[in-house]
Amino acid sequence: MASSSVHETCVNTLRFLAADAVEEAGSGHPGMPLGAAPMAYVLWDRFLKHNPNSPDWPNRDRFVLSAGHGSALLYALLHLYGYDLPREALKNFRQLNSKTPGHPEYGHTPGVETTSGPLGQGFANGVGMALAERYLADTFNTDAHPLVDHYTYGIVSDGDLMEGLSAEAGALAGHLGLGKLIYLYDQNCISIEGETDLAFTERVASRFDAQGWHVQHVENGNDFGDIEVAIEAAQEATERPSLICVRTHIGYGSPQQDTADVHGSPLGEDDLAATKERLDWPTEPRFHVPEDAYEHCRRTLRTGPEQQAAWEETVDAYREAHPDACRLFLRAMDGEVPEYEADHVPTFQPEDGPIATRNASGETLQELAANICTLVGGSADLAPSNKTHLEGYGTFQADRTGRSPETPSSVQSGRSPETTSSFQSGRNIHFGVREHGMGAVTNGIALHGGLLPFDATFFAFSDYMRPALRLSALMGLHRVTVFTHDSIALGEDGPTHQPVEHLMAMRAIPGYTVLRPADANETAAAWRFAVEHDGPVGLVLTRQDLPILGPDRIPDDAIERGxxxxxxxxxxxxxxxxxxxxxxxxxxxxxxxxxxxxxxxxxxxxxxxxxxxxxxxxxxxxxxxxxxxxxxxxxxxxxxxxxxxxxxxxxxxxxxxxxxxxxxxxxxxxxxxxxxxxxxxxxxxxxxxxxxxx
Structure with a gap:
């Protein structure tokens, strides 16, 4: 094992790469990296399974920095552990067109798992990633072939846990028993306005305990051993997600330690120098990385490929035993929609009508589910109204007994005949009355890869989901939302439920595609587009019945053309x-x-x-x-x-x-x-x- 001095060197390297980046940029958040670097280091150094040479390796552990304002810490980690993020990129922190933007951006920087920054979003994204991991493991794994077997880790902040979104997503994670979800809570008790007890005095541990989480405390955020023991204990709590409350000190080592001043402003030349002197770090040059820090951390350039190679051997054995299921899994993880064919949507005739477009959507969704085994999702307690329940496909629950009554027996249901196991996670997700949490968790499912997720609610409640939908567009995620009860024509529920401004509000989101079909056949075509389109789509559907246009009157490219x-x-x-x-x-x-x-x-x-x-x-x-x-x-x-x-x-x-x-x-x-x-x-x-x- 490496000496304690090497560990201290690596932690201080992370601290000062981040602090120097903020200082060089003249803006940013140095306080969180200075305080949280030890727990981030322990996680990445002793637990995180990843391959810097292959950031998209399907069986990697996911790491979510929900406290996205601490992005300089994430960039320091990525650089030190050998990702394609050179030191020059850290020197260009927050600069135009750099790989190190002010908050992490998915698809822009290698190793960044989600676009975080709006607090609470990363927390909920991680819940979705853990949900996807368990669904895919239940669907594809066999005892001999653990194809999907990884953790979702994250660092969350006081601000994340103040946001109601964390309560929504946390309650769902606890209910579902997502045991491979482990969050480190950077409990530094400081926010922008001052000490958190100005507005935040709840017993956080009690909240998460009540939600069904495994909760631990680490009183000293600089104690590597205590952090390591806590993460090990969290891994052993296989039936519950874990929250590790780590008492840290914002701006650790600086003259501004434990003050709000160090949250969102550079330390300044004098205080940065004082911090380096206190922690026995060279004041010059900036962005100093000792060779022993590189040597120690970049072991991952050897161990990461070894871990991936071992997994690929498992894939090869799985392919030999279950070729159809393996092909399906790999295609899904590559972003394809396996087994889908464009004609797998119903056709409606005028004499069949009239029919509400929500009902036509339900029929289409059912047909798609029969042909796309990776299609999963649900509603915010409105599935009977949204027509989004997948009949015969069971419910995703903690005990995993919500499977469909029949053991899956074909590749269409995610397995070849010889890979059946004692259970399979159901494909219907009951999100509960949690629209915002639903939207952000669905983003996490999409981010994980391997699944095509959908969610659903009334269109007027898209307001509750909007921050998550905006981020889905920013990240270009392949996910679908069913919005029903689309206008004043829904009637008796009145103006609170009648969307008026919502169509234009949703259309205003760059990269988000809003589809409001005129009849059942346009609705089926809209679903076809949503399945094939590489980005988020919202289907806006009626409660009331509408006449059916003849299918020959709707061009094949009607939705594509708009x-x-x-x-x-x-x-x-x-x-x-x-x-x-x-x-x-x-x-x-x-x-x-x-x-x-x-x-x-x-x-x-x-x-x-x-x-x-x-x-x-x-x-x-x-x-x-x-x-x-x-x-x-x-x-x-x-x-x-x-x-x-x-x-x-x-x-x-x-x-x-x-x-x-x-x-x-x-x-x-x-x-x-x-x-x-x-x-x-x-x-x-x-x-x-x-x-x-x-």
């Missing part, structure tokens, strides 16, 4: 009606009435505004000629439509909250009628239309 001409007159259109979702049928009825007045009317269905705006100018102008009189119809705020209808067009929308009452009556009372559309068309054609007709 909008298409649904109906066209025999001559050049006098006016264009463009609508989304349920309002497409209102526009069709208005077009029929207008034709009786000899007003030639084109009807455009626009399931995705964002997809349409990404098309070529020629396609956009073919569908919506820029000089053509245009009226947009959507049961939501009008802001965001005017650039599509032009100066001579109008928008029939809703710039107010809804009403409580039967859906059809609310819809009519608030102006969504054929007569109202016809009036708007007349005004546009006469040049007297106001830009907004809400």
């Amino acid at each position: 909008a298409y001409v649904l109906e066209d007159p025999d001559r050049t259109p006098d006016v264009i009606l463009v609508a989304t979702g349920s309002e497409v049928h209102l526009a069709r009825n208005a077009a029929t009435a207008l034709s009786d007045e000899s007003v030639a009317t084109r009807v455009v269905s626009m399931p995705s505004m964002e997809r349409f705006e990404e098309q070529s100018r020629s396609y956009r102008h073919d569908v919506l000629p820029p000089d053509a009189p245009t009226v947009a119809v959507e049961a939501g705020i009008t802001r965001g439509w005017h650039h599509l209808v032009g100066d001579n067009g109008a928008v029939l929308g809703l710039d107010r909250f809804g009403l409580s009452g039967p859906g059809e009556e609310v819809y009519e009372e608030l102006g969504f009628t054929v007569d109202r559309i016809i009036d708007a068309v007349h005004d546009v054609l006469e040049g007297t239309a106001p830009p907004t007709a809400s």
Whole structure:
């Protein structure tokens, strides 16, 4: 075993690589790295299974820095342990286009497992990673072939645990008994405004104990031995997630130790020098790394490949014994959707209708589940309303007895016939009434890899999920959210449940694709797009029944293109009606009435505004000629439509909250009628239309 002096050297190397990076940048957070470096070092040096040469190795342990403001510590760890992050990158901390941004960014820096920074998000992401690990282990592992066998570790902060998100995700993790989830709590008792007891005096350990976690305390955050013993004990608590409360000192060793001043500002030249002198570290040069620190930490460049090679031998043996299951697993971990074929979605005929798009989504989801064994997910206690329960596929629970009644017997269910075991985790996840936690946990499932996750709630509650959905877009995660009860037409639940501003709010997230299909066939096509699209997708669906458009009327690329001409007159259109979702049928009825007045009317269905705006100018102008009189119809705020209808067009929308009452009556009372559309068309054609007709 290495001498204690080497361990001290490595910890101080981490501390001062981080502190120097913050000082060089002139901004950042030196306090957390100075205090938390010892526990991070013990974890990485003695426990973390990883290969710096292969950061995406499927069976690596995951490490989540939920306290993302301490990113300089993570970058120091990655550099010291041999990842492709040279010392020059640390010198460019927080600089434009550097590999060391102010908060960790997934997909940008090798070894970063998630984009953290908004507190609580990383905590919940780790829960999703641990959930994915157990599902995949239960589905693919055999006693002889532990294909999926790793831990999810993290460092969480006082701020993380103040956020309600940590309570939501923590309660779920405890309920599910995610025993391979281990968090180190950097309990330094300081936040930006001062000591945490200004606002945070709860008994954190009692909270997590009540949630079903295994809880320990380490009173001295600099005691390597106590930290090591605590992590070992956490690993032995196989039926419960673990929280290790480590009492640390923010800004350890600096003149600003245990003060809020050291949280988010550089130490300054004098205090940095004083800190280095106190901890017996050279004041110059900056970014000093002793050779024995490199020699000790970069053992991982040998041990990591050895661990991965041993795992690959397991994969080879598994492939020989169970070739179909192995092929499926490896494809899934490579980001593919195994066994999926584009025609594995139902087709609906007009005589089958009318049908709510949420119901059509449920039928489509069931068909997809039968053909995609890696499709897992659930709802925030609304599965019967969201139509997201996967019939016959069991429930994901702590005791693992929620499997489907029949032992899986084919590769479609995740196993070849010869790999059946005594249990398989169910594919339905009951998230409980925890929309924000659900969104962030689903992100973690996607981040882990190997699964295509979905979640679901009412569209009005997308507000509760928005921070997680924003991060899913920032990271480009392949995950799907089903939003039902999409407009004022849901009726009696009233304005609290009737989304008005939500469509435009969700469309405003860069990289997030919102799909509001007009009927059952557009809904099936929307699911097909969501399965194939490399990014997050939200399906916005009706509670009320809608007529079914003939499948031959919907182009194969309708969703990909974002909008298409649904109906066209025999001559050049006098006016264009463009609508989304349920309002497409209102526009069709208005077009029929207008034709009786000899007003030639084109009807455009626009399931995705964002997809349409990404098309070529020629396609956009073919569908919506820029000089053509245009009226947009959507049961939501009008802001965001005017650039599509032009100066001579109008928008029939809703710039107010809804009403409580039967859906059809609310819809009519608030102006969504054929007569109202016809009036708007007349005004546009006469040049007297106001830009907004809400």
